[in-house]
Amino acid sequence: MTDVGLHTSELLDTALRVDARARARGPITGREYDVAAYPVHARSAKGSRIRDESGREYLDFLLGYGPIILGHNDDRINNAVIRCLVDGGANCMAPLWPPEQVELCNLLCEVVPNAESAFLLKTGSDATSAAVRLARIHTGREVVLRSGYNGWHDWSAPHPVGIPKSVRSLTQEFSFDDLENLEKLLLDNAGRVAAVMTTPFQESRTTSAHLAAIRDAAHRHGALFILDEMRSGFRLALGGAQEYFGIDADMATFSKAMANGFAISALTGRADVLDGLARTKISSTFFASRPEMAAAITTMRLLRDTSALETIRTRGEQLMDGMRPIFSSRRDVVSVHGYGPMPALVFAPDPAARAAADRFVEACVARGVLVHPNHQWFVSESHTSKDIDHALEVFDAAAAAL
Ligand SMILES: Cc1ncc(COP(=O)(O)O)c(C=O)c1O
Structure with missing residues (x-):
């Protein structure tokens, strides 16, 4: 049961009936909403972590599309x-x-x-x-x-x-x-x-x-x-x-x-x-x-x-420096861009690369790291060096899906 009184399994069905945004937006990846492939509703968030409606926890690199600079729920x-x-x-x-x-x-x-x-x-x-x-x-x-x-x-x-x-x-x-x-x-x-x-x-x-x-x-x-x-x-x-x-x-x-x-x-x-x-x-x-x-x-x-911005820049650069070699052999499909506090993994605009982006992102989500196939990512003060190392291990494994 959710805080709003709906059984978790009913939440998406109900949203697709009454929530005009859910009806209009469509899923982040894939052709149909599939909460296992990419979560839809969040239950809570703290620091660098966000929990989906089923209670699964992710290391979050979307951070509300950028507002969370210190960490969730600070x-x-x-x-x-x-x-x-x-x-x-x-x-x-x-x-x-x-x-x-x-x-x-x-x-x-x-x-x-x-x-x-x-x-x-x-x-x-x-x-x-x-x-x-x-x-x-x-x-x-x-x-x-x-x-x-x-x-x-x-x-x-x-x-x-x-x-x-x-x-x-x-x-x-x-x-x-x-x-x-x-x-x-x-x-x-x-x-x-x-x-x-x-x-x-x-x-x-x-x-x-x-x-x-x-x-x-x-x-x-x-x-x-x-x-x-x-x-x-x-x-x-x-x-x-x-x-x-x-x-x-x-x-x-x-x-x-x-x-x-x-x-x-x-x-x-x-x-x-x-x-x-x-x-x-x-x-x-x-x-x-x-x-x-x-x-x-x-x-x-x-x-x-405080040194929050310096921490964010250092962590973001650690992330980008680690990402470049992971994707260097697939420059035809994907490349690393942006600045440490707001890195971007940019996929080529052709349909094959877009499908690869979806597969990569779903492979990250399956391993507990929340990223986006066609939006800048973000890093917060609460992301630790260990978080970044963990994300890089996940990206390395998920890159096989490219
Ligand atoms: C560069 C930029 N300008 C304007 C906006 C619009 O801001 P809001 O979504 O708060 O209306 C956004 C939102 O993502 C943005 O990224």
Whole structure:
């Protein structure tokens, strides 16, 4: 019996009847949901480990798609949230704001380069959409050029279905590695581009010079440069990719690792751009919700004041260094990319390689290591050197499935 009162065997059946997300998403690997091949529901998580609904434990390299930076269910963060709820007296107090809002904005302005002011929201898509609205207000232009996944809202959704053509036509995607393609789009839309938004890197590593070239192209054409730091923020470095690559963005967007799993996001940047908030309405009931702010303040202070980020980088590099020789003989199918705190095992886009990815991932899952066939992986402070050695042994055995 689960905590929600369903027998484990009924959980997936019931989900496939009543949970629109389960009905829409489909399984991570394979053609049909198969909880033995890849678990669907989680029961609990602690540190580097997650337990599925049947009680099986996995060493987790997905970490909620990135938010878990210290480790699952971290007592330091839980206690900050509990203290906030018990001592703080209340959660939602609108139209008044919690003092934590000031404290967190101040902390963001201290640790994020070029953050003259900060705006707190709930999700990553909130933050990227707010950045686009503010860029349009600041420049008086409408077109957005973007690269990477920037969220699900109409202007950025990766799939065009359900989105009016008139809306879609205002956003164009550029190829991250292709500066000529970016320049052409800027010229084709001369005088109309409000912002160039990109994640700081995609699968492969990038350079400061490449990011500077994207920024300079945006500025040359009168557009703002926005870095989407949803995955890199507080992970690649405390100040994100702006600090790591020494690159200045007009605005930067954050969420994920900011609060070790609590739902909060932030937009930081030039005060004159963020002051555009006075001319529009970007507001939501739960933007001022207090426990998530307490979680974010505590997470960011721990990342600032302890060696957590150094531990994460060391463990991640140990993982990547160990993975390279395991996959070196199958470069036609798979290669190791990314940075230690967020490594990527990238499979070739052809159907045979995709099927190999599924087989590899299922072989890892069968051995108790949770990885993903087509998403970046993540490492947390709670992953020990022994965890990494164990994962490498599992990858070595699972590589036979390639
Ligand atoms: C780079 C990037 N930008 C934006 C988003 C959207 O964030 P959210 O899912 O919190 O709306 C994501 C989410 O995965 C992301 O990875």
